[in-house]
Amino acid sequence: MKIGLGIFAVALIALPYVGLPAFYESFSYLLLSAIVLATSWNILSGYSGYFSFGHGAFFGVGVYTTAGLAGKLDWPFLWTLPLAALAAAVLGVALGAVVFRVRALRGELFALLTLAITFVLATIALNTVDGGPGIQFMVDTPKLTPTASGFLYLLMLATAALTLWIAYAIYHSRFGTGLLAIHDDEDVAEVMGVPTYRFKLAAFAVSCALAGLAGGIHAVFVSYVTVAETFSIALAVNVVLMAALGGTRHWLGPAVGAVAITVLLYAFTSGQAAVLGRAMTGLILIIVIVAMPEGILGQILKRFRKNEVVRKPPVESARPAMKAKSGTILEVRGASKAFKGVQALAGVDLEVRGGEILGLVGPNGSGKSTLINVVSGHYAADGGSIRFESVELTGMPAHRIARAGIARTYQIPRPFPQLTVLQNIALPPMFGQVVMDRAAAEREAWRWLEFTGLEAKAHRLPADLNLHERKFLELARALASRPKLIFLDEVLSGLTPTEMDGALRLIRQIREQGATIVFVEHVMRAVMELTDRVVVLTYGKAIAAGLPRDVMRDPQVVDAYLGTAHA
């Protein structure tokens, strides 16, 4: 395998020296350029799901940086290339810094915004650097190859190799897993500890830099640069098409798509056929979106995944148990939160003591889930203070709250749908209190897979699990980062009595390991059996706290649950 790759690499490098007709050199160059553009686009858009229609803009920035510096100011063109990459990256970061902060700007709005940027940059380039007629320039390439285009081919080959290597490295790193998690469920990723803003910005910067680099090289290749050709919508959409066709979830997918599309487009080179070629491209795009949502490579990999044997990584030596401090570890004072006129939390006061299992109960709509959401950072509190081990949590971004050692499950399980069970559980350890790399995180995840009995489903997707298993996945994922404080939000609802007993056993074991648990539940039997203390919430306020027996007999509580009879 390695020898084959080596021979392939040598053949690629030797291409300009073999004396092929110019057409093949140009075609190979364009093929490589397509690979660079599609793969670099994918680093942000494919991995994280933020579909950009503005890749043409950053490519254009690169083109015009080189055209302006080398064409108009006679700089040596090789020096302009890093600047082209830098200019594109800086622009990307500037745009991302503003856009990624705005929660509502996802999905199609981000796509349209990036499209608008392309038009804006095109207009600016047209009126400033370009001036209208385009830029024409001739550049001396180093005499390393028989033809100038041969040298540019080698440059693009190097760029393609760089781009593929970067995409591969990111894919297999913590960074990549974080991006994939953002793609699946950004809010949950943030709560699990992924620094979403920073990661999106970094991915965008890398993606734009590579596009800018390709642009700089391209300026020299065409030697006559116009705004209309450079900032065209065609490029933006072709890039999306290539990545979608090959498979956006894999680092190599876009390259596969790029090869397929470029070959197709060049099979139709003559005039009439060019029109047909565009129609074919459109048709392929539709078929791919509808029939192969995962792309060619994605579809192939899916088939392999079904047969994947469960492999258990080498066992680690036992890690120290999660230690619980004694005394109050969480103090909530006057927490309030309102949604569109409904006061979900109206000044909640409660304490959680280290090592206890605290039951949080109350009628429907009393604010239990909202409280969990506010403490874990899913929502920002309107007022009040929440102190965890003397650190004020209000105002802290959710991923830092996760780092501090707080974890939670979701009442309706929210696993990352396109990550395997193992990957789901391995995510919090990568971003939790102790930052682990991917391999170590997966070893840690195995421990929790075994704890919850899910080993057989390690490489399956969450959709293949039934409700009971999905709830345990939620549990395992929450535990995997070894939190000091864990909130369980109605883990028992929907379970059969036998499954419930199993869950209760698990929860007791978790406490034995030293964790502090806040247990929101409606199943009274469980609350009575399991909890050390109980807090009752109604209408967004805590009305009673104490031993389960005592609290549930408190007349105020009885009132809240059974209601007072009115004539």
Add this chain to the structure above:
Amino acid sequence: MLEVRNFSVSYGAAPAISGVNLAVAAGMLAVVVGPNGAGKSTLINAIGGLHRPDGGALSIHGKSLMGTPAHRYCDYGIALVPEGRRLFTGLTVLENLELGSYRREARGKRAETLEQVCTLFPVLKERLAAVAGTLSGGQQQMVAIGRALMARPKLLLLDEPSLGLAPVIVVELFRAIRRINAAGVAVLLVEQNVAAALELAHRAYVLEEGRIVAQGRPATLLSQPHIRKAYLGH
């Protein structure tokens, strides 16, 4: 009038309710109580057409509703007041009410029904032009009930109308429900506020973990330890 036999509904892969038998006679006020997670909402949503049932029989006046598309349920004389109100918040109060009478038979009598609703809930009369989303919780609940009444139903389904409302508003609401029932509309009410619900009802059903575990006259049920155990654990 409403006959539910061996009814089962699942939520995703898991069965939420199974083997439920329930009947509401014309003009009757029946109540379904039970702890959270028991399946009360799923049951009433399935009867109201919001949720597809898996199996069993559901019929009104002998006509089966199984397999009927969702938008035809109201033609059988059912109207739903869903959990959390679910008003069309961007539309005005009047438009919400008008939509309640969208079905052909109700449309003709719209003006008359509107009068009746405004008599029942006088506060709505002044707020007809207000955008529904700007009303308070209690007022929104009145609009939701009013919207259902505009359909001129024979059976009114209410899912936890007291949810999130202050006790004094709940009193008013239940008074209105009693008046509606007195006017001849059968009512099936799902409630968490057990005491108030049992006060109103002619007949009560207790739902636990997806099954009916007790039924009968409210007075009889209240005296049984069953309900206290289900809600308070003792």
Add this chain to the structure above:
Amino acid sequence: MGSAGSEDRLTVPSATLLGQSVLSGVFIGALYGLLGLGLSLSWGMLRQVNLTHFALAFLGGYLTFQLAAVAKVDPFVSLAITVPAFFALGMALHWFFMRFKVTLLNTLLVTFGLTSIIEAGIQWYWTADFQRMETSYAHVRWKVGPLYLSLPDVITLGLAVSLCVGMWAVLRYTDLGKAIRATTEDAPIAAAFGVNEKMLGYLVSGLAGAFAAVAGVCLALDHTLAPVQIYAWMGVVFAAVMMGGLGRPLGPLVAGIVIGVSEALTMAVTAPTWAPLVSFSLLIAILLFRPSKF
């Protein structure tokens, strides 16, 4: 027409030029609004970003041109053919999206593919050359004070205003319109009260197709047709729709006119090549500062 705006000098235009610019901005803006009407409805109500709207409008324009050139059919009479045909096409597209459960983002991609196909079809039949429909309408002009008005412009404005206002009135005052608005907000509850979501979906998508046909006639009346032009309109109409509000019939018309007038004024004051900056900067500003509108 006034001074040739050089790239780096701002010129101060005369009052007449300003007035004519504002007027032409209003007319072009009306066409933006008309094009935006169908787009806004399908995006806001059906949650589909329908790029084929533009291709269909142009196809409608080309068909109108063809019928006028070959069969001497009056452009407005050709509406009798194009409107029902495009109504059907709109419904067919909706069926396709429902059948394959296409998500919102993917509708963008799929319709882009369809646009390519339609554009290629147009180019294959009518070539890439610019075509201009010749009708008697184009020659009718009026002088109002120092300003000129042409009949096609006035017709476009009239059609845009009447369709947008008409749609607004339907949504506001009729039972059907209220049902559409209710379904957009909460389809299952609307169904519980008898509203048939599926049928309304087909109705709205058919209407969007019909509106494209009308926009096509307006395009053919006063603009040169070329396949590549399909993309030129996309950006600015999207800007108008997003500024005017998704699912609203009047908003895009107002926004379109605002954009049209600001573009025209920009062109009068500086070089025409700066004009696109206006609409897109406005769009970006709206997206950044008022994203809650969506």
